[in-house]
Amino acid sequence: MDQLVEDFKISVAGALTSVKEVIPFMENGTILLTGGGLALQPYADYASLAIGKAGIRNLAFSLHQELSPKGIYVGTLTIKGFVQEGTYFSPENIANTFYSMYENQNETEIMFEER
Template identity: 50%
Template structure:
């Protein structure tokens, strides 16, 4: 289905919540999707679920904490599926804890996944997107970027940095035809509520299609 149209999306940080629902949303709109996460067994299950709904889906194992692992994954994606038209970065370390419970080392290890991994993935797709003067890069943000809390210090710091990465990347890449945006989820994701993954996934599609505002705060 996706192959005939040739649109190709990559989602880093696949999982049963927002990630897989975003993949489904793009798949329903004629994208073939490649899911990336650390767990091969879980990935296989996610791919089967998408395929059962008529979506062309593939899986590649990579660790968002490991730049070399991500580089190898995107090299494989380029070889097998071509240019990434849409990249969604949905990986994060969601660990609670006050600032004084952190160490410099633990904060940096979280930052590697929350922010540096997002930049690294973007850098894997930007050259080809710039070359074709089109493409979309979307990040999963969080309300702690706007309203930091002591009990969630690391996530608050990471999401604030990710938000700034989205805005600065957007500023740099917009003249070259590449759109960058972030969905700032200001609430706890839960099925059957206002913060259901299905509702939130709609906002990623909205950003991709409209290409106007660089942030949707979902509250």
């Protein structure tokens, strides 16, 4: 239980704290968060991580609703796989998707998954 609370503080509360710190300095802008497939399909052995990813996803949607009228785009990239160089889930592919989100700003969530 204690580990779950600590993990939640780091992932979700940490993300919210970071956003709250930058909002006063933003007139327009972009905030991008990283989520994971465990938010959608939890696995008992990774329950704490899954709860954190679900919290990040919920936070992104809530912040998007709150901040989009102020000209601030909030999006989350939900990565449904393990980040690994030389695969579809390479850091370069993920970075390119983040950049595309920044450019387009038309979806609150992008599912990053191999099709």
